[in-house]
Amino acid sequence: MGRGLYEAITDGILGGGxxxxxxxxxxLIFGVLDIINIAQGILVVLAAYLSYVLxxxxxxxxxxxxxxxxxxxxxxxxxxxxxxxxxxxxRERTSMSLLASYAVAIIIxxxxxxxxxxxxxxxxxxYVTSAVKVFGxxxxxxxxxxxxxxxxxxxxxxxTLYRTQFGRSVRATMQDRTAxxxxxxxxxxxxxxxxxxxxxxxxxxxxVFGATGGGFNPNTxxxxxSRLLAIIILGGLGSIGGAMIAAIFMITLEGVVDWFxxxxxxxxxxxxxxxxxxxxxxSGLLGRKAARAQ
Amino acid sequence: VKASPVHASPAKASRAKASRVKARTALxxxxxVVVLAVIAVFPLVVTNTLDTQFxxxxxxxxxxxxxxxxxxxxxxxxxxxxxxxxxxxxxTVALLTEHWHLNGGQIFxxxxxxxxxxxxxxxxxxxxxxxxxxxxFVVVTIAVFFIFQLMAYNFGFTGxxxxxxxxxxxxxxxxxxxxFYYAAFVLAVAAVLLGWAxxxxxxxxxxxxxxxxxxxxxxxxxxxxxxxxxxxxISATVVGAVGGLWFIFIGQVLPETAFDPNLDLSIxxxxxLGGFGTIAGPVIGALILEPLQQYVKLQFTNGxxxxxxxxLLFLLVILxxxxxxxxxxxxxxxxxxxxxxxxxxxxxxxxxxxxxxPQAAGAPEASTETSTETSTGxxx
Numbered sequence: 001m002g003r004g005l006y007e008a009i010t011d012g013i014l015g016g017g018x019x020x021x022x023x024x025x026x027x028l029i030f031g032v033l034d035i036i037n038i039a040q041g042i043l044v045v046l047a048a049y050l051s052y053v054l055x056x057x058x059x060x061x062x063x064x065x066x067x068x069x070x071x072x073x074x075x076x077x078x079x080x081x082x083x084x085x086x087x088x089x090x091r092e093r094t095s096m097s098l099l100a101s102y103a104v105a106i107i108i109x110x111x112x113x114x115x116x117x118x119x120x121x122x123x124x125x126x127y128v129t130s131a132v133k134v135f136g137x138x139x140x141x142x143x144x145x146x147x148x149x150x151x152x153x154x155x156x157x158x159x160t161l162y163r164t165q166f167g168r169s170v171r172a173t174m175q176d177r178t179a180x181x182x183x184x185x186x187x188x189x190x191x192x193x194x195x196x197x198x199x200x201x202x203x204x205x206x207x208v209f210g211a212t213g214g215g216f217n218p219n220t221x222x223x224x225x226s227r228l229l230a231i232i233i234l235g236g237l238g239s240i241g242g243a244m245i246a247a248i249f250m251i252t253l254e255g256v257v258d259w260f261x262x263x264x265x266x267x268x269x270x271x272x273x274x275x276x277x278x279x280x281x282x283s284g285l286l287g288r289k290a291a292r293a294q
Numbered sequence: 295v296k297a298s299p300v301h302a303s304p305a306k307a308s309r310a311k312a313s314r315v316k317a318r319t320a321l322x323x324x325x326x327v328v329v330l331a332v333i334a335v336f337p338l339v340v341t342n343t344l345d346t347q348f349x350x351x352x353x354x355x356x357x358x359x360x361x362x363x364x365x366x367x368x369x370x371x372x373x374x375x376x377x378x379x380x381x382x383x384x385x386t387v388a389l390l391t392e393h394w395h396l397n398g399g400q401i402f403x404x405x406x407x408x409x410x411x412x413x414x415x416x417x418x419x420x421x422x423x424x425x426x427x428x429x430x431f432v433v434v435t436i437a438v439f440f441i442f443q444l445m446a447y448n449f450g451f452t453g454x455x456x457x458x459x460x461x462x463x464x465x466x467x468x469x470x471x472x473x474f475y476y477a478a479f480v481l482a483v484a485a486v487l488l489g490w491a492x493x494x495x496x497x498x499x500x501x502x503x504x505x506x507x508x509x510x511x512x513x514x515x516x517x518x519x520x521x522x523x524x525x526x527x528i529s530a531t532v533v534g535a536v537g538g539l540w541f542i543f544i545g546q547v548l549p550e551t552a553f554d555p556n557l558d559l560s561i562x563x564x565x566x567l568g569g570f571g572t573i574a575g576p577v578i579g580a581l582i583l584e585p586l587q588q589y590v591k592l593q594f595t596n597g598x599x600x601x602x603x604x605x606l607l608f609l610l611v612i613l614x615x616x617x618x619x620x621x622x623x624x625x626x627x628x629x630x631x632x633x634x635x636x637x638x639x640x641x642x643x644x645x646x647x648x649x650x651x652p653q654a655a656g657a658p659e660a661s662t663e664t665s666t667e668t669s670t671g672x673x674x
Contacts, residue, residue, distance in 0.1 A: 030429075034429075036429060036432070036433060084609060084612075084613070087613055088612070088613075088616070089616075092370075092570070092616070094428070094429060095370075095372045095428070095432070096566075096612050096616060098372070098429070098432055099372075099559075099562060099563075099566070099608065099612060100608075100609060100612050100613075102374075102559060102608075103559075103604075103605040103606075103608035103609045103612070104605065104609070105605075106556070106559065106601055106602075106604065106605040106608075107601075107602050107605035107606060107609075109601065110598040110599070110601035110602035110605065111598075111602060113598040113601075114596070114598050114599070114602075222440075222555065226436060226437060226440045229433045229436060229437060230437050233430055233433055233434070233437075237429065237430060264444075264447070264448045265448060267440075267444050268441055268444050268445060268448070271437050271438070271440060271441040271444075272441065274434075274437055275422050275434070275437070275438070275441075278422060278425060278426060278430075278434060279421075279422050279425065282425045282426045282427075282430070283426075
């Protein structure tokens with residue numbers, strides 16, 4: 001007890017902030033488009049590699065690099081939407097879009113392997129290597145900076161959704177696509193921009209993840225997407241608040257199990273928690289009750 | 295439409311239709327026999343071991359996709375976690391082989407045990423996963439898949455990341471693949487027959503009703519949960535048997551090959567390519583894609599190119615052939631036949647209204663035929 005537990009909890013909360021950011025992007029896309037973007041995990045890795053390239057070859061600061069990687073990820077997101085998601089029609093649309101994003105994911109994964117190989121890569125900067133003393137243990141600055149960035153971005157997303165005209169149209173589309181169209185909302189545009197934003201948050205998420213985790217390679221995408229999926233389901237699909245709470249809860253739980261038991265089992269506990277919650281509450285923690293199935 | 299001139303025409307039409315249906319069934323039967331015969335003699339004619347190895351894997355995929363399809367295709371609940379049952383089947387056979395020190399042909403007798411074990415594991419998985427609706431179901435199956443893969447890595451008895459290997463078979467190298475080939479053939483035929491039997495049964499109709507509208511199906515008295523779970527378990531059993539055979543064939547089981555996310559994706563892709571929820575679709579999809587995948591794997595020693603290829607192919611199928619080969623082709627054939635029929639009849643307005651009437655009666659006849667076509671061959 002004591003120091004180790006504090007450390008596990010602090011790590012969990014700070015790391016959970018980053019997962020919250022990535023999960024909010026994913027759940028936002030689900031809320032508006034009704035699809036699950038399986039590619040989110042590998043997009044995070046792609047963004048991390050973009051940050052890596054910028055910092056290694058252009059010697060750009062990681063946080064400054066976000067000014068380039070975020071718009072890049074936004075454009076990639078919109079492209080994926082226009083090329084592969086929007087053309088899907090018909091009854092199996094949602095299942096098909098899930099498979100389409102899965103296909104996009106394995107294409108990106110294969111390409112990353114071809115370009116970067118399977119070596120584990122770390123992002124470097126002064127704030128990754130130097131640390132500050134909290135509760136008697138050393139915490140790299142990047143955890144604090146990353147958490148601050150995640151909180152700022154989630155807050156910005158929240159404000160956009162609840163305080164702007166665009167946010168109102170997004171929420172209207174989330175509630176009822178047909179009615180939104182009837183009151184004059186350009187649903188396709190809203191969907192495309194939402195997909196873009198949902199993917200753009202992976203830029204910050206990937207950068208912080210790449211600097212805080214134990215490094216990454218293209219295979220990390222699977223690990224990420226499975227955690228993100230577990231988080232958004234636990235929080236309730238389409239619920240932004242739920243995703244944030246679930247992210248912090250799950251990552252902290254993982255950290256504690258990690259410390260208390262063993263790292264190799266913490267991930268199993270993570271999924272077991274998901275399965276347990278679903279067994280008692282199929283719609284997740286804050287999920288709306290499922291409407292009619294289509 | 296009850297006008298007297300029409301009276302004679304529908305009777306004639308229905309007689310003609312009956313004979314057409316009989317002819318088609320006979321043709322289908324002959325075709326099936328020919329296909330089965332070709333598959334049965336294949337390894338006797340083609341003796342190149344690389345070709346027969348491809349064929350064994352292809353038949354295994356036929357069985358696996360047909361097994362997957364009888365749950366996911368019929369009910370519309372897409373499972374991306376069937377690799378769990380594949381892996382459970384493989385590990386069961388592997389562990390028992392090791393435990394009982396078996397070698398030679400006896401190992402084949404363990405395949406049913408692998409299937410049973412997969413069924414046993416599928417019950418709790420189904421109990422949880424089927425509590426949620428479609429989108430979430432896919433995700434829960436993925437999560438369960440990762441749990442199993444991690445467990446295979448973490449437990450000691452699964453050999454951790456070293457996996458388990460089979461003893462070496464001292465069979466003649468030229469016909470080495472044949473026992474596997476026929477075992478896979480039996481599994482594939484059994485899986486397709488099972489899919490066919492379920493499709494025509496009351497149980498199959500209940501599954502299709504769930505796929506069309508689950509709430510309405512429940513309103514009509516379908517015990518949706520029980521039906522889904524039963525189909526899930528049957529489907530897992532088939533895939534588990536394939537996993538067991540796969541282990542004996544490959545000779546080694548590793549956490550990352552037994553619980554392989556690309557397996558789930560390949561299975562789904564094959565089913566979608568052939569025709570999701572049809573009987574012939576999974577077979578056609580597997581027959582096209584598995585040799586193609588093996589070929590690509592052989593051409594590019596770099597596995598990542600093969601992976602990119604699989605992804606691109608998947609996108610192409612989804613974008614340009616979203617309903618699959620079987621439904622698309624059968625619809626094309628029906629529309630061609632309808633056009634051909636229309637041409638055989640006098641053009642509209644060529645005579646008195648009385649002559650034009652049968653034309654009007656002919657149209658619904660064509661459309662009922664379309665619907666029987668789709669209900670036997672495919673479902674949209």
